[in-house]
Amino acid sequence: MANRSIFYTAALVNILWIFQTTAFAQIPGLDARAVDLKIAIRIFDYANLAQNSREEMITEAGRIFLKAGIETSWVNCRNQQQNEQPVPACESPLGPTDLLLRILPGDIPQSAKLPETALGFAVVKREGGSMASVYLRRIEAIAQGGLATKGQLLGHAAAHEVGHLLLGTLEHSPSGIMKADWRGKTLDSIAKRDMLFNHQQAEYMQHQVQERQRRSAGLILETASTTP
Secondary structure, eight states: OOOHHHHHHHHHHHHHHHHHHHHTTSSTTOOGSSSSOEEEEEESSSOOOOOHHHHHHHHHHHHHHHHHTOEEEEEEEEEEEEEEEEHHHHHOOOTTTTEEEEEOOOOOOGGGOOOOOOEEEOOOOOOOOSSEEEHHHHHHHHHHTHHHHHHHHHHHHHHHHHHHHTTOOOOOOOSSSSSSSOHHHHHHHHHHTTOOOOHHHHHHHHHHHHHHHHHHHHHHHHHHHHHO
């Protein structure tokens, strides 16, 4: 009973803290990066990425989202090379602020009917969606050109596909990280680390993360109220 009371108290404190920070985020002129807007991304690596490429991917994608005012945490849930034991954080059901990123070997199947320039895809639903995928073979082919490293390309591709989930749309923009065609000068932008979300996209994603946090807080309250 004591442990259960401690759990309920901690849950309620977290809920109040979430509502407090999201309320502050709505104050005009307040920098959203001063507020705790976080998403958790579970990586399922089916392509056996080298550790340095995976770490560079996480660094690049995390930097891009932080520039948009959103913090990210990353959990490696599957790596065939390491044969790791199951990670508890990967076994629990996905919550509203949890997203899943798959690193897939090979190429995008023709049945997917995606353009030749696509590096991955996202499953977008009305509430935004939770699963994104990138294909390593296409990224490696571009990396052979030498303008950007495999890790840089993976990070930008991951940010692009997760961006679809947070924006709640499969639409693209004429420039920036949500651009559809990543050839030519776009690769220079990736190498220079200035390919980012635009201001409108960043604001919309911040709002969506706040909504996801509210739904997450509601689930905690519901669980706490129904647990004997």
